[in-house]
Amino acid sequence: MKIYGDRNSGNCQKVKWVCDALALPSTWIDVDTMAGGSRTPEFLKLNSAGQVPVVVLDDGRTLAQSNAIIRYLARGSALIPDDDYLAAKMDEWLFWEQYSHEPYIAVCRMQMVYLGKSQGDLDPEKVKRGYFALARMEHQLHQTRFLVGDELTLADVSLLAYTRVAHEGSFHIDGYASVRRWVGDAERALGVPPAV
Amino acid sequence: MKIYGDRNSGNCQKVKWVCDALALPSTWIDVDTMAGGSRTPEFLKLNSAGQVPVVVLDDGRTLAQSNAIIRYLARGSALIPDDDYLAAKMDEWLFWEQYSHEPYIAVCRMQMVYLGKSQGDLDPEKVKRGYFALARMEHQLHQTRFLVGDELTLADVSLLAYTRVAHEGSFHIDGYASVRRWVGDAERALGVPPAV
Numbered sequence: 001m002k003i004y005g006d007r008n009s010g011n012c013q014k015v016k017w018v019c020d021a022l023a024l025p026s027t028w029i030d031v032d033t034m035a036g037g038s039r040t041p042e043f044l045k046l047n048s049a050g051q052v053p054v055v056v057l058d059d060g061r062t063l064a065q066s067n068a069i070i071r072y073l074a075r076g077s078a079l080i081p082d083d084d085y086l087a088a089k090m091d092e093w094l095f096w097e098q099y100s101h102e103p104y105i106a107v108c109r110m111q112m113v114y115l116g117k118s119q120g121d122l123d124p125e126k127v128k129r130g131y132f133a134l135a136r137m138e139h140q141l142h143q144t145r146f147l148v149g150d151e152l153t154l155a156d157v158s159l160l161a162y163t164r165v166a167h168e169g170s171f172h173i174d175g176y177a178s179v180r181r182w183v184g185d186a187e188r189a190l191g192v193p194p195a196v
Numbered sequence: 197m198k199i200y201g202d203r204n205s206g207n208c209q210k211v212k213w214v215c216d217a218l219a220l221p222s223t224w225i226d227v228d229t230m231a232g233g234s235r236t237p238e239f240l241k242l243n244s245a246g247q248v249p250v251v252v253l254d255d256g257r258t259l260a261q262s263n264a265i266i267r268y269l270a271r272g273s274a275l276i277p278d279d280d281y282l283a284a285k286m287d288e289w290l291f292w293e294q295y296s297h298e299p300y301i302a303v304c305r306m307q308m309v310y311l312g313k314s315q316g317d318l319d320p321e322k323v324k325r326g327y328f329a330l331a332r333m334e335h336q337l338h339q340t341r342f343l344v345g346d347e348l349t350l351a352d353v354s355l356l357a358y359t360r361v362a363h364e365g366s367f368h369i370d371g372y373a374s375v376r377r378w379v380g381d382a383e384r385a386l387g388v389p390p391a392v
């Protein structure tokens with residue numbers, strides 16, 4: 001399989017982490033989104049939404065949306081709970097990540113790291129909602145080791161991607177002790193070198 | 197099962213539609229989100245994210261996030277393709293809906309219908325991205341009857357919710373002939389009375 005991704009994108013890293021964790025052979029093809037690489041005519045043939053990551057399977061079929069990709073790649077593995085309800089709780093986190101976490105925590109990071117904004121330039125509403133997301137994770141991770149219970153699932157893979165680098169978008173996670181503990185646990189469980 | 201939802205919310209309607217289509221018994225419990233009904237201490241016990249819809253299963257367990265809920269309720273039914281790749285393409289549309297469609301088309305509608313904004317008050321960037329989403333749907337629906345092929349899936353349920361009322365958020369779908377055709381097809385397939 002080929003992974004078309006931007007190395008700076010947590011959404012793209014999720015896919016690489018799952019391939020590596022499950023020993024699925026993959027070839028990474030760099031797409032520089034800041035230079036318009038996801039809006040070229042060639043790229044839009046792979047994904048008309050103009051977004052990375054996209055995977056091209058060995059038979060040539062394509063799949064986009066990070067959480068849809070990892071859900072497909074991990075089917076039948078221990079990263080998705082066997083129990084239907086627990087799998088649904090995992091899905092609940094995956095959809096929440098894209099609606100209530102990534103648009104604040106990842107977007108603030110993108111603006112500071114890639115667009116050169118300072119902390120004072122960030123939209124205060126985005127910062128507030130980012131902290132609301134961290135507080136909700138803390139609430140869960142104070143009760144359970146991983147987001148859906150005792151075992152690592154795709155919910156952790158997905159939320160780890162931008163939470164581990166939240167400080168690059170001005171978010172201080174020092175006050176979220178369970179989130180900090182979980183970042184280390186999830187990195188170790190996935191075999192990902194620590195971000196900090 | 198109990199569905200805690202706001203009748204004005206397309207995200208909540210998705211859950212009701214799936215229950216009705218699959219003849220799953222459900223009791224609807226109204227939550228007035230505009231009056232803060234999703235932020236009360238009682239509600240936050242059901243969903244710490246403070247968002248509707250939430251379902252409470254007959255055994256008391258809860259599940260949130262509209263697309264995670266419908267994915268759970270419809271497991272094993274014809275609304276989810278048997279084929280793993282087609283199910284993944286359905287998931288691609290579900291995640292795309294929450295990231296690239298709902299935040300523009302549903303949010304503009306919410307601002308006009310419930311917050312009393314005029315079309316001129318809308319964020320032009322949100323309007324532009326909403327039309328980009330409609331154009332992407334048109335691109336697909338020009339090729340296939342439903343979003344994942346010849347059969348109705350949860351991708352159609354999810355995208356139908358706000359596309360059918362896009363005009364209430366200033367979006368004109370007259371220029372998107374395949375989207376218009378699909379709205380009628382999906383409403384009929386689901387047994388939902390036409391929105392317009």
